[in-house]
Amino acid sequence: MNETVQPNSFRTGPDEQGMFGIFGGRFVAETLMPLILDLERHWNEAKDDPEFKAELSALSNYYAGRPSKLYFAEGLTRHLGGAKVYFKREDLNHTGSHKINNCLGQILLAKRMGKKRIIAETGAGQHGVASATVSARFGFPCVVYMGATDVERQKPNVFRMKLLGAEVKPVSAGHGTLKDAMNEALRDWVTNVEDTYYLIGTAAGPHPYPELVREFQSVIGSEARAQMLELEGRLPDAIIAAVGGGSNAIGLFHPFLDDKDVRIIGVEAGGRGLDGIEHCASMNAGRPGVLHGNRTYLLQNEDGQILDGHSISAGLDYPGVGPEHSWLRDTGRVEYVPILDDEALEAFKLTTKVEGIIPALESAHAIAQAVKLAPTMGKDQIIVVNLSGRGDKDVHTVAGMMGMEI
């Protein structure tokens, strides 16, 4: 483990070089570098521009349906018999997940920069759908790169993207998952630098993406914190979110990072177990390396070649993680734990049964951790779980796991 000095605040990163400790940075080809500096300049202007903030806020409210509710999951709480479990209902957003928060912010940036074309990568298809949605809304042509394996297991989302006017390009390199889609999106970007905006879906990639995605997603944690104070008059004892690239997690966590009494838990995809390579738990079983523009924990072999990993959930099927999570791991502020495919599937079924909510398989990983944790806590204690997306897209996968045809 890397030695990291404990900061006075966990909320001040990244530094001017885009680093969170040793993580982050700008590891990109020279062709992209001027573009990334330009993006940083526009982002720095936009984030302090009242007009930009007002436009984003209006879209968030009237278009995406924010604020999302903080819902007391009474059925699940009763079933678990311990701490009170709340869901932050990002599944109720327009397009069905937290991804819209980031997409609305970035499409406004793209517009501000005078770009003419949007590209995006997607794993589960939630970011692809959100990108296609905002592209439709603002009149941009949109190309979504998606691993061929994911195109197969997320058919409903592929169709939604096409309906929304996006072109979905299947990527068959590697295992045909999110990592390969991101490589291909970067190749498109390097080819079409002049007119294209790369709408990255997670809090990873070269600086300033990890920062700006976090800022657009922090609305989750800011709302949850205020809603909890209003509902319970105090902060929660623990907050939990699933971590693939980690955008919904950093969005929930960031506003709570300096609330030292709040335990923060990120859930990685444990897949079929951490012994082999069939998981995506980069922070539990990987080591720091450089991929996709940033230094972060990665699944890799001893020669520095990136491994593909595995998760039942396409949205968590990524061998890396956002750099701020890597830093939060090393500082010890956030705990990162693995949840297995089977545990996530059980949580998926349980939530559907006792709450009447079908969660995304990604979110089911976070719920599974609450299922473990809540019974060990007192009834006067509180857990907030980020219900990052709805599970309609996953019913084919789940049916397959249950041996059913639909």
Added chain:
Amino acid sequence: MTDTRIDRRMAKIKAEGRPALVTYFMGGDPNYETSLKVMQALPKAGADIIELGMPFSDPMADGPAIQAAGLRALKSGQTLAKTLKMAREFRKTDDETPIVMMGYYNPIYIYGVDRFLADAKQSGIDGLIVVDLPPEMDNELCVPAIKAGINFIRLATPTTDDKRLPKVLENTSGFVYYVSMTGITGSALANTAKVSDAVKRIKAHTDLPVCVGFGVKTAEQARTIGASADGVVVGTAIVNAIANVLGPNGEHTADPAEAVVTLVNGLAQGVRAARLETA
């Protein structure tokens, strides 16, 4: 920094009044032994500088041909240690031809920067091109490489404007690699007149030789680009020459080294003809 093999070779070629032929191939493609033979055949075929590709699982700036070459190499068990070993083998019979290792940062980072530079120096490596290390990340590898006496060769691109060029050139040595287009390796060659203007623009900022790569596949293109550049880099065409003599299971249908020699012979004639009309 003292004179390196690259500096000496570039000076010699300049004296000959022609551009240099810089040849890229992927170390370990399709396997170690064959790839070593390709490398050993390059100088006699007319290559002036060798770019030795380090395979990486996720080559973000490479087109399908070099992606596939990297995967073939990795599948055959190539590692960074083996790529260095290949250079050492080559040096047993050739102590003159400059070797530039080209690839991505992560395998070097995992190998350990200090250990890598020591082993590279000892293996007869003269320069490094690392695609995902822009000047903003110079402290990672560029500055230590210069200290170790290894040239760090920077990519300049059509998006590198005059304002940014000095930053890109600051720690560059050996030569400047001008990427002829915004795109990935193996794409169609850009407008050659634009490339010529770009080379002039860069030369206004530096005395270093400027070599042009990305998209150069034929002797004719090498001749055209070589009319204005100090060197011409050919990669994908060489990688394709190897791929074309491989069967579906990686077996050779003809000798890959011979296929490369035939191609490089033609390219070498191309660069030697480059200055005839303009001279």
